[in-house]
Amino acid sequence: MRRGTTERIRPGDTLGGALVRLGVEGNTAQAMVAAFGEVFNVRHIRPGDAIRLVLEKTDDGEVPVLLEYRRGPVEEIVVRREGEAWKASLREFDVQVEKVLVSGVLESSLSEAVVAAGERADLAYALADVLAWDVDFYVDPRRGDEFQILVEKRTYQGRLIGYGDILAAEYRGQATGVRRVFLYPNPKTGRPEYYAQDGTSAQRSFLKSPLKFSRISSGFGGRFHPILKYYKAHRGVDYAAPTGTPVWAIGDGVVTRAGWGGACGNMVRLRHANGLETVYCHFSRIAPGIRVGKRVAQKEVIGYVGSTGRSTGPHLHFEVIKHGSHVNPLTLKLPPAEPLPQSELPAFQEAIAEFVEALDGRVYASANDDTEVVGP
Structure with a gap:
């Protein structure tokens, strides 16, 4: 006869500690944890996560025979006794993946428009990430701007689990014009x-904005109003944004300064290729690991908006320096990355033909209204 019992991981807890609380003998708990660790890092178990222990009644009392840990909505780790040993396996549930076209019109903010279209706000952040080289979603959006997103949706039993790749996207903005992008493997690297x-290429050596569009800032007041200005007097741009908004490196570079900068507060300075440097000021905190000499990648978070130093409120002061002279970041023009070779264009056009038709309204219905949206 078997019975199951459930225990939640407590703050500061370990998997082994939770098993012992459920009555598992120390050596057995250790063996179960070791097997578990072969398929999943036990350090990634978080407080509040639940484990289910199955016990079997024997002449010597109840002994553990099975451990289950639900990792997210579609994966489960199972540790079962096989003779005297413990074996772990990862069980994946049947997830449906479908391509859907999501479209909308901005009335207040991008994230609210995506939610109004029946999707989760994290799809808005993914779109902003895809278009980060062309659209500054802190400055460019206007009421009436339109967007389309052809995206893979992952569902389980009618519930939205998450989004896969954005296969194609279009943004029609009053300040940006029409921007269309399509996902395709780079013929040299194989990376999409x-x-x-x-x-x-839709990608450039520098991003349009140093602020990562995120959950923290997506509902920021002052939408569709100027939130930045170029100040010649102090040679940079001020982005008003909520404290904690992530700030990322707008291009690959090396950290040449990280720490307190007087009036600049907590700051980071990066050196890029071709004589370019960027400066980021007034961080509430600098991101972990950001130190002088560290190489950072484009889109790597280097700090968080704050109001340290000489500042009257939370904002990012941002500067671009070219060959020793300050330039206006808002008018900086940089060439795109390498385009596809001519020999690759026929295959590219064939691959994206379906996506072009979707954006032109010739295929695909809108997102399934019957999908239950769950999660953040």
Whole structure:
């Protein structure tokens, strides 16, 4: 006869400690944890997570025979007794993946427009990430701007689990014009990248904005109003944003300064290729691991908006320096990355033909209204 019992991980707890609380003998708990660790890092178990222990009644009392840990909505780790040993396996549930076209019109903010279209706000953040080289979602959006997103949706039993790749996207903005991008493998690296319809790369050496569009800032007041200005007097741009908004490196570079900068407060300075440098000021805190000499990648978070130093409120002061002279970040023009070679264009056009038709409204219905949206 078997019975199951459930225990939640407590703050500061370990998997072994939770098993012992359930009555598992120390050596057995250790063996179960060791087997568990072969398929999942036990350090990634979080407080509040539940484990289920199955016990079997024997002449010597109840002994553990099975441990289950639900890792997210579609995966489960199972540790079962096989003779005197313990074996772990990862069980994945049947997840449905479908391509859907999500479209909307901005009335207040991008994230609210995506939610109004029946999707989760994290799809808005993914779109902003895809278009980060062309659209500054802190400055460019206007009421009436339109977007389309062809995306893979992952569902389980009618519940939205998450989003896969954005296969194609379009943003029609009053300040940006029309921006269309399509996902396609880079023929040199094999990594998926975004390209315009003519095969030119959608990516550039520098991003349009140093602020990562995130949950923290997506509902920021002052939407559709100027939130930044270029100040010649102090040679940079001020982005008003909530404390804690992530700030990322707008291009690959090396940290040349990280720490207290007087009036600049907590700050980071980066050196990039081709004589370019960028400066980021007034952080509430600098991201862990950011120190002088460290190489950072484009889109790597280097700090968080704050109001340290000489500051009247939370904002990011941002500067771009070219060959020793300050330039206006808002008018800085940089060439795109390498386009697809001419020999690759026929294959590219064939691959994206379906996506072009979707954006042109010739295929795909809108997102399934019957999907239950869950999670953040």
